[in-house]
Amino acid sequence: MNPTDMRVSPGAWLAAAIDWLNANFHPLFAFISRVVDTVLGAFETLLLALPAWGVIALVTLLALLLINLRTAVLAAAMLGFCWLSGLWTASMQTLALVSVSVLLSVLIAFPLGILAARFKRFEQVSSPVLNIMQTVPPWVYLIPAVMIFSLGKVPAIMATVIYGVAPMMRLTTLAFRQVPRNLLELGQALGATPRVILLKIEIPCAVPTLLVGLNQCILLSLAMVVLAGLVGAGGLGAEVTRGLTRMEMGLGLRAGLAIVAVALLLDLLSRGLLQRKPIQRR
Template identity: 65%
Template sequence: MSSSPLLSPGDAVAPAIAWLNAHAHGLFQAISFGIETVLGAIEACLLALPATAMAALIIALVFWRQGSRMATLSALCMAVAGLSGLWTETMETVALVTLAVTISVAIAFPLGVLAARRPLLEAALRPTLDLMQTVPPWVYLIPAVMIFSLGKVPALLATVIYGIPPMLRLTILAFRQVPSELVELGAASGATTFQTLTKIEIPAARKTLLLGLNQCILLSLAMVVLAGLVGAGGLGAEVTRGLTRMEMGLGLRSGLSIVAVAIFLDRVTRRALG
């Protein structure tokens, strides 16, 4: 015999969601249109060339910036994605990750710089970040889907929210670790606050900032794949289709493609750490 719950957050949240859907529908439509437009442009760029030409271009860029060893690894990852027959889905996933990481960094970086200089703000953010990193990833999809319905838009917004905490934490840490002597030297030489930030603090915090970017990318990729459950498309949708239809071949091919993308993104960003 079941008993009535003593705590039912849904009873409080549902009316708020209904009110937002009724009174802010135009705003949500505008946000959806903007996100879909930008996302469509990124996908168009990634799919503008045939798979072999795009893979060759990516490998050439990696060879130019990071050498033959990383270019060889990149070629293997590109080959896995191409030979699996899921190149288009792979590029859709990369597009989602690219836009989500860009938005996450645009929010987390300035907020992290401010929090590193304002201990009270950092103390206020800490419990929120702890909560955000404790909540299971798929929980972020629920409010996004309730507001924006199924599709890529709620997947992107949930991914952005999930990707902000690691970048924000490591941005705060990076600027806290900058030696105070360097900042004092910049002030003594007459540098402005902006000059001190761009010429002294960011170069000194570079490795930790890149580590935060690496974590943001990998967590965003994990969330984008999970978002296949809500119609985000890409490799996540193929994994979901393989599970629901019990198609082992499709599930294995899409899983290997996800691994290839993860390895490529991880190694390229880690190599940038020096």
């Protein structure tokens, strides 16, 4: 027997599975594509509705009022760099894409992480899946996404969401596992409902670790931006790809630094808002 006849081809199985999904669930995928595209379009329209200086002034003012002066200054510097580099529209497109991707990743990973922290069996089942998700190279996620949703921004968001779910879910599970047992017992002794314990005890205690998970989710989502540019997602990823294919070092460097600026902006704002202390009323 020829050894080549015994080769295992996961790609062939995956292609057959995706063909079956496209044949039987095309209306569902079309609906998901429309919803995601509408939400992303709304984010982009909102960010591009005002001129660049107006967005910078508004974000700086909100950061100053809601967080602190240092965050406001840094946010203005990050957005200012995106403007002065001549990549404002691409930066806002990337900011919208990453924001939607991170939001969807958190909405999926946060409840799943809580379930994994609550139920040991669920964690045992999900752990191998998460291991595979974190081991597979990120560009691999684009292949089935493109085969299902075609080219464009939607497959880029779907691949980014899948790539960002694993670290957020793991760190959510860890965060809730680290909540001090005595605080939980105190809440139960005082007659607090599970909902009150979750909102008033567990989540506040878990915030530091949750911030790490959110940071990782943002960074991994931005890591997919360049790859997303290869499938027509636009934004800074397309500019990096253009600079690479045309051997324009200046364009590639500016786009890469703009991606760093967007990453720092999202990290600063998310960390500042989550760590913000509520105003004490007398």
